[in-house]
Amino acid sequence: MKITDLQSVLPAFQGIKSRAESQWRELRDGGKPVIMVGAATCGRAAGALEVLRAIKDELKKQRLDCPVVEVGCMGHCYAEPIVTISKPGYPPICYGYVNPVIAERLISEFILGDDPCLEFVLGALEENDLVPSFSDFPRAKFEKKVILKNCGHIDPEQVEHYIANGGYAALVKALQMQPEEIIDEVKSSGLRGRGGAGFPTGQKWEICRNAGGRPKYIICNGDEGDPGAFMDRAILESDPHSVLEGMIIAGYAIGARYGYIYVRAEYPLAVHRARLALRQAKKLNLLGKNILGSDFSFDIKLFQGSGAFVCGEETALIASLEGEPGIPHYRPPYPATNGLYGKPTLINNVKTLSSIRYIIQKGAEWFASVGTERSKGTAVFALAGKVVNTGLVEVPMGTTLRQVIFDVGSGIQGGKRFKAVQIGGPSGGCLPESALDLPIDFDSLTDAGAMMGSGGMIVLDEDDCMVEIARYFLEFTQRESCGKCTFCRLGTKQMLEVLDEITKGKGKIEDLDMLSWLAEDIKAGSFCGLGKTAPNPVLSTMSYFRDEYEAHIKEGRCPALMCRELIAYYIIPEKCERSCDACVGTCTVEAISANKKRIKVIDQEKCVKCGTCLDACPPQYNAVVKLSPPSQVPASK
Amino acid sequence: MKTVSLTIDGKRVKAHEGEKVLWAALDNGIYVPNLCTLRDNSEPSAACRLCFVEVEGKKQPVPACTETIEQGMVVNTKGPGALRLARTALELLLASHPVDCAHCPSSGSCELQKIAAHLGVKLKTRRFRKLLRELLVDSSSPVFIYDPNKCVLCGRCVWVCRERLGIGVLGFAHRGFERVVTTFGDGPIAESKCRDCGECVVACPTGALTFKDKQGTVKSAHKERVETETTQ
Numbered sequence: 001m002k003i004t005d006l007q008s009v010l011p012a013f014q015g016i017k018s019r020a021e022s023q024w025r026e027l028r029d030g031g032k033p034v035i036m037v038g039a040a041t042c043g044r045a046a047g048a049l050e051v052l053r054a055i056k057d058e059l060k061k062q063r064l065d066c067p068v069v070e071v072g073c074m075g076h077c078y079a080e081p082i083v084t085i086s087k088p089g090y091p092p093i094c095y096g097y098v099n100p101v102i103a104e105r106l107i108s109e110f111i112l113g114d115d116p117c118l119e120f121v122l123g124a125l126e127e128n129d130l131v132p133s134f135s136d137f138p139r140a141k142f143e144k145k146v147i148l149k150n151c152g153h154i155d156p157e158q159v160e161h162y163i164a165n166g167g168y169a170a171l172v173k174a175l176q177m178q179p180e181e182i183i184d185e186v187k188s189s190g191l192r193g194r195g196g197a198g199f200p201t202g203q204k205w206e207i208c209r210n211a212g213g214r215p216k217y218i219i220c221n222g223d224e225g226d227p228g229a230f231m232d233r234a235i236l237e238s239d240p241h242s243v244l245e246g247m248i249i250a251g252y253a254i255g256a257r258y259g260y261i262y263v264r265a266e267y268p269l270a271v272h273r274a275r276l277a278l279r280q281a282k283k284l285n286l287l288g289k290n291i292l293g294s295d296f297s298f299d300i301k302l303f304q305g306s307g308a309f310v311c312g313e314e315t316a317l318i319a320s321l322e323g324e325p326g327i328p329h330y331r332p333p334y335p336a337t338n339g340l341y342g343k344p345t346l347i348n349n350v351k352t353l354s355s356i357r358y359i360i361q362k363g364a365e366w367f368a369s370v371g372t373e374r375s376k377g378t379a380v381f382a383l384a385g386k387v388v389n390t391g392l393v394e395v396p397m398g399t400t401l402r403q404v405i406f407d408v409g410s411g412i413q414g415g416k417r418f419k420a421v422q423i424g425g426p427s428g429g430c431l432p433e434s435a436l437d438l439p440i441d442f443d444s445l446t447d448a449g450a451m452m453g454s455g456g457m458i459v460l461d462e463d464d465c466m467v468e469i470a471r472y473f474l475e476f477t478q479r480e481s482c483g484k485c486t487f488c489r490l491g492t493k494q495m496l497e498v499l500d501e502i503t504k505g506k507g508k509i510e511d512l513d514m515l516s517w518l519a520e521d522i523k524a525g526s527f528c529g530l531g532k533t534a535p536n537p538v539l540s541t542m543s544y545f546r547d548e549y550e551a552h553i554k555e556g557r558c559p560a561l562m563c564r565e566l567i568a569y570y571i572i573p574e575k576c577e578r579s580c581d582a583c584v585g586t587c588t589v590e591a592i593s594a595n596k597k598r599i600k601v602i603d604q605e606k607c608v609k610c611g612t613c614l615d616a617c618p619p620q621y622n623a624v625v626k627l628s629p630p631s632q633v634p635a636s637k
Numbered sequence: 638m639k640t641v642s643l644t645i646d647g648k649r650v651k652a653h654e655g656e657k658v659l660w661a662a663l664d665n666g667i668y669v670p671n672l673c674t675l676r677d678n679s680e681p682s683a684a685c686r687l688c689f690v691e692v693e694g695k696k697q698p699v700p701a702c703t704e705t706i707e708q709g710m711v712v713n714t715k716g717p718g719a720l721r722l723a724r725t726a727l728e729l730l731l732a733s734h735p736v737d738c739a740h741c742p743s744s745g746s747c748e749l750q751k752i753a754a755h756l757g758v759k760l761k762t763r764r765f766r767k768l769l770r771e772l773l774v775d776s777s778s779p780v781f782i783y784d785p786n787k788c789v790l791c792g793r794c795v796w797v798c799r800e801r802l803g804i805g806v807l808g809f810a811h812r813g814f815e816r817v818v819t820t821f822g823d824g825p826i827a828e829s830k831c832r833d834c835g836e837c838v839v840a841c842p843t844g845a846l847t848f849k850d851k852q853g854t855v856k857s858a859h860k861e862r863v864e865t866e867t868t869q
C-alpha cells in the first residue's frame with residue numbers, strides 16, 4: 001500500500017475510535033445504573049423479551065432514567081434470561097433465571113433501593129467483597145474467553161461498543177502491513193479451520209492469494225446445521241463485528257474485492273444483526289470503497305441459506321450461493337483456486353474469522369501459546385444435552401473432555417450417571433467414559449472415532465440408548481443427504497433400516513456385521529464429506545457400546561429403557577397407593593384401571609407407552625416403572 | 638496434444654494428457670463399470686460410485702472418472718478394494734431397483750445387467766433390504782415412458798436435456814432417498830417444454846426411460862450406444 005494511504009488510515013480511525021470511546025464511557029461512567037439484558041436467541045427463548053419489557057415498564061413507573069442495553073449471549077444459557085446491573089458503588093452483578101417479577105424487584109429494590117437482591121445473583125463480573133464473582137467459579141479455572149470475550153458484554157447492535165472495546169484496531173494494524181505479512185502471521189499462529197476439518201487457515205489464505213483470477217471472494221460459512229450446535233449463531237448474534245473484521249482482514253490479505261456471509265434463514269436474529277453490522281461498518285467506511293481512506297475496497301453481502309445441512313460443505317455452499325441446488329461438486333479444483341463463479345474463493349467458518357483480529361492484534365506468538373502442539377488457540381463448544389450448565393464454552397485446545405463436562409459444565413443433570421458425549425454432530429461420534437481424559441484437539445478426537453466438528457457437544461446419560469442415538473443421527477444425515485451419490489443416498493438408508501429394526505427388537509446378530517461392512521464402504525466410497533462421515537455415529541457406538549446393540553438383538557432389551565417397542569410400563573402393586581388416582585387420570589388411552597384392592601393396573605394391550613403415568617405418579621410412591629424387555633411384566637393375577 | 642502412457646491391468650496404454658483414467662481404459666478396450674459419465678460432459682458428475690479403480694501409490698481406491706492420468710501411472714481395475722466398493726454400490730442400486738427384467742423393455746441392453754455380470758453380482762441381491770419407492774409412471778409423452786422407479790439417478794438424461802440440447806425439461810428434485818428426476822413443478826412430461834426428441838431415452842442406462850410402442854427401437858438405441866462406448 002502506498003505511504004500516502006497509510007497516513008490517512010490512522011487519523012481516519014482515530015476520530016471514529018474517540019467518538020466510540022466517549023460514547024462507551026458515557027454509558028459506563030455516566031453515574032447511572034446500567035441494565036444489560038441477554039437477548040440472544042437463547043435468552044429470548046427463555047423469555048428475555050418479556051423481562052426487557054418488564055424492566056422498561058418498571059423504570060417508567062418509577063420515573064427512573066437509566067440505560068437498558070440488549071446484549072448477546074454470555075455463555076450461561078442454562079440460567080437465561082440473564083440481567084446484568086452495573087450500579088455505581090457496586091460491582092457489575094449478573095442475575096440469572098430472571099422473570100418479569102424478579103426484574104421488577106431488581107428495579108425497585110436494587111436500582112431504587114440499595115438491596116442487591118442476593119438471592120437472585122448468578123455472579124459478579126468483577127472480584128469484590130459483596131458477592132462471589134464468576135472468576136471464583138470452579139469453571140473459571142478452565143475457561144479462556146478469546147473470541148467470546150465481548151459476547152454478552154456489549155450491545156451487538158452498536159458498532160461503537162465494539163470499537164470502544166478494541167474493535168477494528170486489528171484492521172487498522174493489518175492495513176499497515178503487507179498482505180504477505182498478514183498471511184505469515186496467520187500461518188505461524190497455527191490457526192486451523194474451526195468448521196470441522198481443521199485445515200490450516202494460513203495455508204488456505206496463501207493458496208487463495210497466489211491463485212490467478214479476479215475478482216476474488218471471501219465467504220463466511222455460517223451454515224451451522226448440526227443438531228445441538230449454536231456457536232456460530234451466538235457469535236453472529238452477540239459480536240457480529242468481530243466476524244466482519246476478520247473477513248475484511250482476510251479480504252485485504254488475499255486481495256479479494258467481495259465477501260459473502262452465508263447464514264441460514266433459520267437464524268433471523270443473526271441475520272438481522274449481521275445486516276445491521278454491515279450497514280454500520282459501511283457508514284464508518286470500515287467497509288466499502290477505499291476503506292479508511294486506503295486504496296483497499298471491500299464489500300460484504302449477506303446471503304440467507306435455506307437450511308440444508310449439506311450446504312455447510314463448501315462446494316455445495318458455493319452452488320447454493322450461485323442459485324443452483326445445494327449439491328456438492330467434485331474437488332479438485334478446490335474453491336481456493338476455483339470457487340464462486342469460477343473465481344478464487346476463500347471459505348472460512350465464523351469462528352475462524354472471528355479469531356483473526358486477535359492474531360493480528362496480539363500476535364501469532366500469543367495465539368500459538370494457547371493450545372496443544374498441533375491445535376492452537378481455543379475451542380468453542382456448545383454444551384448441550386444432559387449436562388447441568390448448558391451453554392457456550394470456550395476453553396484452550398487440549399483441555400480434557402472431563403474438564404469441559406464436569407468442571408465447566410458441572411456434570412450430569414439430576415445426579416445421573418454419565419454415559420457418553422456426542423461430539424462433532426452427525427459427522428462425529430459418541431465417546432464413552434473411558435475417553436473422558438482425552439485432550440480436545442483435532443487429532444486426538446479423530447483418532448478416538450469422533451471429530452472436532454464445528455463444536456457441538458451433546459452429553460448423554462444413563463437414560464439415553466446408544467442405538468437410538470446412532471439411529472437419530474443417521475436419520476438426520478439420511479434426510480439431509482443431497483441424494484447425489486449412491487453410497488450416501490442408498491447406503492445410509494440401508495443402515496437406517498437396520499437400526500430401525502434393531503431399536504424395535506427385530507434385529508439379527510448378523511446385521512451388525514453388515515452394518516459395519518457397509519459403514520466402511522460408505523466412508524470410503526461417498527462423494528463428499530457428509531457421506532464420508534455419516535457412518536461415524538454408528539461406528540463409534542458400535543465399537544464402544546456393542547453390548548447395547550447385542551442386548552437389543554439377543555434379549556429384546558433396551559438397557560437404557562428408551563426404545564419404546566422394547567419397554568413396558570408397570571405399576572408395582574406394593575408401592576401403589578390405594579387413595580391415589582393420579583395415573584388413571586393422566587392416561588391418554590384409558591389403559592389404567594384400579595383392581596378390587598384399589599391398586600392400579602396397566603392394561604398392556606391398550607398402553608401406548610407415552611410415559612405420562614410415570615410422570616404423574618407422585619414421587620413419594622414412585623410406583624410406575626419401565627421394564628425391558630416387556631416380558632418382564634408379571635402376569636396379572 | 639501430448640500423449641501419456643500408463644499401465645492399466647498390466648496393459649501398456651496411451652492416452653491424451655489430462656484424460657481421466659476411465660476414458661483411457663474404455664478407449665483401450667478395458668471395461669470399467671460406470672453409469673453417470675458422458676464423454677462430452679467435461680465435469681465428471683462422479684455420482685454413481687461404480688468406477689472405482691486402484692492406483693499404485695494411493696492408499697484408497699479412487700473413482701476412475703475423476704482421476705486424471707499421469708505418466709507411468711499403474712492402474713488396477715480389478716483390485717479387491719476397488720471391486721468391493723463397486724459391488725457394494727451396485728448392490729445398493731439393485732436393492733432399490735425393481736428387478737423385473739423379464740417384463741422390462743430394456744432387458745438385454747440394460748447397463749445394470751451388464752455391470753452385474755462384469756462384477757459377478759446377482760441381480761437379486763440378498764445382502765441388503767429391498768427398498769423400493771412407489772412412484773407414478775409418466776406415460777404422457779407421445780414418444781417415451783418414464784418409470785422413475787427404475788431410475789438410478791445417474792443424471793445422464795438431465796445433463797443431455799439441459800446442457801447438450803439446451804432444453805432443460807428434466808431436473809433433480811428432493812433430497813436423500815426421495816431424490817428423483819422430474820420436470821419443473823413435477824408435472825407430466827407432456828405438459829412440459831419437452832420436444833419429444835428422445836435423446837434422454839438414448840442416454841438412459843436402465844429401463845427408466847423407454848420408447849413407446851417401438852420396443853425394437855429402444856433396444857437398438859441402447860445397444861448402439863453401449864457398443865460404441867465399449868468399442869471406442
